[in-house]
Amino acid sequence: xxxxxxxxxxxxISTINKPxxxxxxxxxxxxxxxxxxxxxxxxxxxxxxxxxxxxxxCANKEPSMFTLQDEHYQQIMERQKAGITPxxxxxxxxxxxxNNDEYEQLGDAHLQQGDFQTAKVQYEKxxxxxxxxxxxxxxxxxxxLEKGVxxxxxxxxxxxxxxxxxxxxxxxxxxxxxxxxxxxQEAEQEFQAALLYDAEMWTSNNYLGIVADRRHDxxxxxxxxxxxxxxxxxxxxxxxxxxxxxxxxxxxxxAARTFQHAIQVGGSIDKxxxxxxxxxTKLGHFDLAYEAYARGMDSAKAYNNVGxxxxxxxxxxxxxxxxxxxxxxxxxxxxxAKENLSLSNRMLSKIPMVQQQTxxxxxxxxxxxxx
Numbered sequence: 001x002x003x004x005x006x007x008x009x010x011x012x013i014s015t016i017n018k019p020x021x022x023x024x025x026x027x028x029x030x031x032x033x034x035x036x037x038x039x040x041x042x043x044x045x046x047x048x049x050x051x052x053x054x055x056x057x058c059a060n061k062e063p064s065m066f067t068l069q070d071e072h073y074q075q076i077m078e079r080q081k082a083g084i085t086p087x088x089x090x091x092x093x094x095x096x097x098x099n100n101d102e103y104e105q106l107g108d109a110h111l112q113q114g115d116f117q118t119a120k121v122q123y124e125k126x127x128x129x130x131x132x133x134x135x136x137x138x139x140x141x142x143x144x145l146e147k148g149v150x151x152x153x154x155x156x157x158x159x160x161x162x163x164x165x166x167x168x169x170x171x172x173x174x175x176x177x178x179x180x181x182x183x184x185q186e187a188e189q190e191f192q193a194a195l196l197y198d199a200e201m202w203t204s205n206n207y208l209g210i211v212a213d214r215r216h217d218x219x220x221x222x223x224x225x226x227x228x229x230x231x232x233x234x235x236x237x238x239x240x241x242x243x244x245x246x247x248x249x250x251x252x253x254x255a256a257r258t259f260q261h262a263i264q265v266g267g268s269i270d271k272x273x274x275x276x277x278x279x280x281t282k283l284g285h286f287d288l289a290y291e292a293y294a295r296g297m298d299s300a301k302a303y304n305n306v307g308x309x310x311x312x313x314x315x316x317x318x319x320x321x322x323x324x325x326x327x328x329x330x331x332x333x334x335x336x337a338k339e340n341l342s343l344s345n346r347m348l349s350k351i352p353m354v355q356q357q358t359x360x361x362x363x364x365x366x367x368x369x370x371x
Contacts, residue, residue: 100126104136116143132163141173150180168197172204184211202231206238209245218249236267240275247279255279270296277302281309286318287367300330303366304337310366311344316351319344322366 098106107122123140126133141156157173164170175190188211194204205228212221225242232238243258259276263269273296280289286306293302307322323341327334 100130100133100136104133107136107139111139111143116146119143131159134160134164134167138169138173145173145176145180148180150177153177154181166197168194168201168204171197172201172207175204175207179207179211184214187211200231202228202235202238205231206241209241213241213245213248216248218245221245222249234261234265236262236265236272239265240267240272243272243275243279247275247282250282252279252282256283272296274305277305281306281313284313286310290367298330300326300334300337303329304334304340306366307337307340307344311340311347316344316348317362318366320348325366 103122103125107119107126110116110119110122120140120143123136123143126136127140131137137156137160141153141160144150144153144156154174154177157170157177160167160170160173171190171194175187175194178184178187178190188208191204191208191211194201205224209221209224209228212218212224222242222245225238225245228238229235229242239258239262243255243262246252246255246258256276256279259272259279262272263276273292277289277292277296280286280292286309289309290302290306293305297305303322303326307319307326310316310319310322320341323337323344326337327341330337
């Protein structure tokens with residue numbers, strides 16, 4: 001089923017971006033900070049980027065390691081999946097004709113409940129009557145991002161600049177949309193513009209780090225994440241991104257220390273523990289890696305991940321033991337572990353029989369503490 005949202009044609013985005021860039025740079029010296037700060041404080045949602053690594057590794061296109069999502073909305077969606085009732089909202093009387101403020105409040109209530117489509121309808125009612133209302137348009141743009149329609153999100157963020165050329169979150173929003181469209185160079189320009197208007201906007205430094213990582217400039221990414229940490233000390237999402245940059249730069253000890261720090265300050269256990277496990281396997285600490293994996297996933301998947309690490313390290317006998325353990329542990333049939341077990345056994349069979357037997361005797365179990 002296609003998206004219910006209308007997508008802006010690709011050529012429209014590329015043509016409207018250039019004049020805004022020129023106007024924005026010319027307007028840098030205009031007075032705006034007080035007005036912008038008041039508006040931003042009234043509704044701006046804090047953005048977090050958590051950045052994990054899949055077993056397949058890094059690619060030029062946006063891999064699964066990037067989760068470009070507002071933490072606020074992510075929490076709402078997680079509550080819905082868990083069957084937890086969202087926060088109670090004050091009842092809204094729909095028997096009278098509502099004004100724009102009430103429509104926007106109703107949209108906010110639906111947004112809090114994770115009902116993006118109904119919230120979208122309310123914000124569109126507000127903007128039909130008052131297209132200059134930046135808070136409603138910003139939230140509408142974020143909904144388009146959440147619904148996977150980055151072209152329309154870009155269009156909505158861009159329209160904000162028609163009413164306030166100095167509004168830094170709009171530039172960052174355009175950058176986020178472009179990043180989802182894999183137009184990294186243009187996205188980088190928008191994040192830089194956001195920082196010109198608000199030098200304290202740590203989220204833009206964070207996104208710039210992601211852009212640098214995606215072009216494999218991991219040392220620059222490390223620098224950018226460290227700048228973001230100066231503005232947002234001990235933020236677990238930035239620490240996780242920094243740890244991944246260290247990992248991709250093969251600085252595995254620094255990566256492991258950074259992931260541990262991120263967990264200590266309250267970072268996502270599943271994502272960051274998985275990343276910590278990856279770093280520990282690179283350091284040869286397979287038992288500790290299993291413990292890290294097991295904190296963020298079930299034990300079968302943890303055994304499978306350690307098995308993959310042994311496979312990559314050429315330790316085929318131990319890899320096979322780990323995959324067997326994963327299949328034994330999983331209550332239901334674990335297809336991925338079975339495929340990996342078949343692969344590790346094939347690799348083991350290529351070794352001369354005497355060496356095979358020696359390896360099996362030396363490595364009878366997946367983890368050193370097991371019999």
